[in-house]
Amino acid sequence: MAVALLGALAALAGAVFSPDRMGAVLFGVAAVVLAALSAHGLFVRPRLAADDRGVRIRTTGGVHEFSWPETHTRLRSTRRLGRDSTTLEISVGEQLFVFGWLELGTDPRDVLDVLGALRR
Template sequence: MGTVFFAVAATALTALSLHGLLVRPRLTADPRGLRIRTTTGKHDLHWPEVTARVRTTRRFGRDSATLEIEAGDQLFVFGWLELGADPRDVLDTLTALQP
């Protein structure tokens, strides 16, 4: 039973590691707009169609911030792990790039 549990855990860890390597960077921005990479492909968004905000929630006694980017009927949610920086700082950077 221990061998089966170890094999399942190792497979899950390998899959998560590969996903993290293949999809990075998840979010890039320039004066024209945003490019978001997901497992289904790349999404190029222009600034007029983008709404970005930071949502803060409290879980297990800790505040957690996520960056939400809305474009039409699509919603992309990024945490600290996907961004590599605090979502508040990323929102400030995106606001500065937006014309």
């Protein structure tokens, strides 16, 4: 979030001080996108919280609370462009919530271990 905000400020400075009109437009677009990403990270985080009763998942539509018996958690590993990526998937009925390292702030494997301990 902080990196996106700093990037937005740098892009805004590039838009203001760029002598090239097209470059200023591109910097302006980058500033808007990075500011939107930073705002999303600020207002939607933390995305996942858990306790002995269940999990709370925050989305742009609000906070969803689910008890442990109605949730199913698993890890999904994929290989894309020669790089392994692991995500944590929490399914509740027909809903699927996918969390990567960026949303969790730590390795999804560690989060799955903590969720398993809380579920018991």
